[in-house]
Amino acid sequence: MSGWTSAEKQLITAATALAPSVHNTRPWVLEFHDEHISLYERLDRALPHHDPVGRDRLISCGAALEHVLLAARFLGRVVDIDPRHDRAHPDEVVRVTATGRAEPSDGDRRRYRAISARRSHRGEFAARPVERDLRRELLGGHDVDGVGLRPVTEPGEVAVLARLLNHSALVLRADRAYQRELAAWTAPVRDPSPGAGVSSATRRVATLPWAGLVRPTTAIPDVGFLADRLSRELLLLVQTPDDGRYDHVRAGMAAERTWLTATDAGLVGSVLTQPCQLHEVRAGLVESLSLAGFPQLLLRLGHP
Missing domain, CATH: 3.40.109.10 (NADH Oxidase)
Known part of the structure; x- marks a missing residue:
């Protein structure tokens, strides 16, 4: 060539x-x-x-x-x-x-x-659920070996996820070192260039689950209220059989391929990785959802 x-x-x-x-x-x-x-x-x-x-x-x-x-x-x-x-x-x-x-x-x-249309959606999704055929396409369309997409849909599973997200948010909100690092990577503009940090607009998204990045001022609803919000979204947990270097790479490939497919279909979404940085949250997901692998990230999708 x-x-x-x-x-x-x-x-x-x-x-x-x-x-x-x-x-x-x-x-x-x-x-x-x-x-x-x-x-x-x-x-x-x-x-x-x-x-x-x-x-x-x-x-x-x-x-x-x-x-x-x-x-x-x-x-x-x-x-x-x-x-x-x-x-x-x-x-x-x-x-x-x-x-x-x-x-x-x-x-x-x-x-x-x-690619040029995909953005992180930090707001609430529309009440309209993601259509069944589109869900099937998203679940089966990433074609990355060794990566699974695990929907979180049952009320009991959503309640578990809400409890773990609530815990991680409380931990991160109180972590001063984490907050200093996040502040250092927050750009002073609404639309920063690639590599320049997160948008200043994320400061105005002040409640879970839409905040994504937890700040000292983020409002954390109680578990029941958070579970009700999450139950209206399409939640896909990206998991891999092992937790090595290339497993993480493949998780990113599969998540992005799925997100781009969703964007092409008119959906919007965002990715949550912060909760999986806490050992107790990852362990809780594995145990409570009977996962066969390691959870790497959560992909939230819905209609704008």
């Missing part, structure tokens, strides 16, 4: 910049070579209080990787993924190698076009 053209590099880089990331830190770097693209994680974008083991950073890299793959396929490239485990380059996450050419599928075209 011939190398990447300047136009291809520009399109892939622009698409990757729009991937969601923890605190909008954009913790990755792309490096183009003749036949492959290397994706590196940016260790200088670490969040030691929010993300002490770098799980969310790798989930973010997985979302970025999904954008790289979509953009490459949109350009007519056939690509393979090579996870990296090189001790000489521990920050290299994956290589994307061009192996041929083919027309992109209709699904790839639609998801690629959804």
Whole structure:
């Protein structure tokens, strides 16, 4: 295969910049070579209080990787993924190698076009439930090996989730180091550029579950009230069989592919990863929901 053209590099880089990331830190770097693209994680974008083991950073890299793959396929490239485990380059996450050419599928075209439309929705969803056929499409459409999407729909399960989210919110609201780190990564503008931190507008979303990022002023409703709110949403728990480096990457890939499919279908959503940073919350999800793997994040979807 011939190398990447300047136009291809520009399109892939622009698409990757729009991937969601923890605190909008954009913790990755792309490096183009003749036949492959290397994706590196940016260790200088670490969040030691929010993300002490770098799980969310790798989930973010997985979302970025999904954008790289979509953009490459949109350009007519056939690509393979090579996870990296090189001790000489521990920050290299994956290589994307061009192996041929083919027309992109209709699904790839639609998801690629959804990249520019996808946004984190921090408000309440409409009362209209997500249609059954669309739910089935979202649950079965991510096609990332080793990643499962677990809907949380039964009243008892939603009550468990509400209790765990309530606990994590109370812990994070009182964690001064976490709050200082979040404040440092809050941009002074409503629409910060990729990598510049979270929007100042998130400060005005002052109640769960829509706040997403818990601040000292976040209102935390009681568990019953929170469960009632959550019961009106489509809640998908992303889980992996193991909890290693590439499991986190694949979780980010699957979540972003599902989110882009939902965006193409007219839905809006947001991702919650903060609760899974607390050991007791992850353990509670595994035990209470009888999960077969490790919960990595919660994807909230609904009609705007």
